[in-house]
Amino acid sequence: MASPSLAERVVVTAEQMQAIETRLFAAGLPVAALMEKVANRLSQRLMAEYPDRQQRWGIWVGPGHNGGDALVVARELHLQGYPVQIWHPFERRKPLTEAHLQFAQHLGIPITNTYPDSCDRWLDGGFGFGLSRTLNEASQAAIAYLNASGKPICSIDLPSGLDTDRGEPLGAAIAAERTVCLGLWKQGLLQLAAAPWRGQLERLDFGIPEADIVAVLGSNPPRQILTDARAIAALPLPLATDAHKYRRGHLLLIVGSQRYRGAALLAAIAARASGVGMVTLAVPEHLSAIAVAQVPEALVLACPETAAGEIAELPLDCDRYSAIAIGPGVGTGSSIRSVLQQVLQQARSLLIDADALTVLAQHPEDWTLRLAGSATVITPHAGEFQRLFGSVPTPETVDAAVAEHSVILVRKGPSPTVATPTGTSWSLVDSTPALARGGSGDVLTGLLGGLLAQTDAVSAAIAATWWHSRTAQAIARTHSPLGVSPTDLAAQLAFWLGQRLRSDSAHGYLTRE
Template sequence: MLQALSNVLVTPAEMTAVDKDAARSGIDSFSLMRSAGTAVSAAALRLYPEALRFVVLCGPGNNGGDGYIAAAALADTGASVAVFALGDAAMLKGDAARARDAFALVPRPLDAYGPQSGDVVIDALFGAGLARDVPDEARTVIEQVNASGVPVLAVDLPSGIDGRTGEIRGLSFVAAHTVTFMAAKPGHLLMPGRARCGTLEIFDIGIPARLVADRAGDLHVNTPAMWEQHLGALDPATHKYKRGHLAVLCGGPVSTGAARLSAAAGLRAGAGLVTLASPAEALAVNAAHLTAVMLKEINNAAGLAAWLKDRRLNAFVLGPGFGVGKKARDFVLMLCGRALVLDADGISSFREGREQLFDRIAAEGGEVVMTPHEGEFARLFPDIAEDAALSKIEKAQAAARLSHAVIVYKGPDTVVAAPSGRAAVNVNAPPWLATAGSGDVLAGIIGAHLAQGMPAFQAAASAVWRHGEAGVVAGRTATAESLVESIAPLRGNA
């Protein structure tokens, strides 16, 4: 059943609604808690068979209830178990109280715990629903456990991480392993929370998949399931003139490398033809470096307008090394009715006058993809970037609605969002992708996918995935050039 939910992301609020729906449908809520706690105990025994003691830290809510069930199950196997509770365990109600009663021993106060060699900590304090800073009593224990180096197995989400945003609420555990239930939450994938979850494991605790799907929004993990129905457009056996003509617009003679990287990536990613559009003063330097990529002299808006009469040109990349200013703005506004990747300088050129860009995209109806990193996002969407209440996903969604474009909000937790609200979080990119020219390569891959006829959202999401896979292949010593050479054919069910 979890296969049907494998790429679904569910917010904490949506998961709360799912739990209520399950109870209304007649599913015993305590049986679900028992399944969750038992799954935690099974993971603990499998992962840490050498543990001298399992220390279960239980909070005042249902996450704590999962912890009590896990503690009882571990004790039944003969393992050494100690339970420490935040607050008065006698005040628990409902399923959490039943779970507490299933553990035969009286829990000790949380502040009585001190990490010992051989301990494995099971963090069942707060889980994914935390939306406030952790209390001081919990902070002290979290600090001690993190400093001690004893392994932490988190129940649902390491305590201190906001399940909606991935932000740290004052302080959080750094887990080696996290067990969650039914579906991943945004906090598992968004930084900095993602870096503190360790290995993520999702358990089916018996809630019907339809109940989860009914409450889940249009938010997913970026996997081939998001776009594999469009892979026919990327068939490498197709005739080159049916695989699209990608044009990459280049800047002046001292900043040509970025555009050539985009062009090379576009060709490698499957565009049938790729042309680098260069001003006259950069023709010689570009000609000296190009082979399969073609070269076209384009000096000004009039030259671009004349070239655009050739409708076989069906996708464009503008931004890498192009230069910030009026020329970039003029060119971009001419391309808003086409398939366009707007990157780097192309984005920064609209720091002032962004409304003109957004209005033109809306009026022309082109397949426009913008690929801002953190700084570029703040320049183009300052009001959204400054809203601390929004998660990275919500910021990308808001920017997509405002701009009428697909947004690729780059970073270690890249988010792809469409104006409709559909969004995907990417997880396959290795950290060494953060290298000079990597974004130029990504822009070229997106351009190639657009040139081959993929819709903008799917073209962007699949390109981000493909870029991550290329990074894995290129390895820790990857450069932008080796990244291009590592772009492999894109296949479904990867």
């Protein structure tokens, strides 16, 4: 498998992108030449994607260079026979944008400052990266017109109105069908706040020299895309020829209660798919027979339970396990806090999820029980993150949380992200909303826990996040997004990975050759 280039995998802030462009311009690259190069490549991409020359394109042109890009695209579409109409409701514009507007007028492309309603699709060239102030009322009104049109919108670089770094609407934002990100991935596009606006994401390369990226971000940039190559390299493969079950890791999975019996089984089945050598399943006593029947490979520990059907105590020595995972469906009673306190004090890799995170949020002082130097992974959704740390998950708040508590955090959502205390993070460009179902997180916990027993915590988090998401996407393609049940997800993890590893040169990971 070919290694992705630095441009393919780096994620930048507005300040970093501006610094890279400044280097290009200082080295002699004219701004006009860069605009022509980028917009011409975008034009070719759009014409390949939308070959019907009867479709009428509306081009929303902003006052800055994003508007200049849009004008070059408008020119190229016009010259190739597409019906094009330019909407430019601004009195001022940058000189280069002004020049392209004048040439578009010379070519006879219709230009209006009032909203045209005769377009079949729109190109959003309003505002690109670097936007950090709230849009004025006129710009917000223009965005409202476009969103209300019901026509598909393709945004250049970012949907107009989004904060480049945080992904939040600055008063209003274009609801794009797709966003073509220029050059390097922008941090804001990968944030939870951007999900309703960004649509389908793709990156358009325009040949930024790697030396200029390294000069600004270093050779190992702190924020990166989680590529297939990076995730596959994180898997505990190939297996050693002299492997046996104890060398392949032993996971203690603490799960389930009377109310959430299914969570225990989903997590256990996913742990089995991870390839871990052994799984001990700690469940309330009433769940033990079901667990044995559904996951016969597991060693099932029937724990004493409370009147509410939650684990009352954990009657075992944790020293024998490679990793411990706790949370799915365990409940939030006082006995669960005692169990959590017990595992927090173990010198073992630890994964905390679901109900266990809720208990930890109720008793934040228990963070201090965690032994220094012991790897800890947490997997909160947005609500759990807010309960734990008192703020919504943003790049800044996630960085602060993982640094303060020395944890590895898997941020769930449209672009799942693995954040580490060193400041390095990896994000999937896309996942699938089909994972927004009760039980999907239990599957992730079991899978991640099983990998955590076999490899280091960062590798386990990276591999599990990718594997979980890509399997769900594959099911969605065959069964529709409505058909991605957590039961099928857990059952198909191993099958999907086998297909993926055989699909290209990655087959070498399956066995030693």
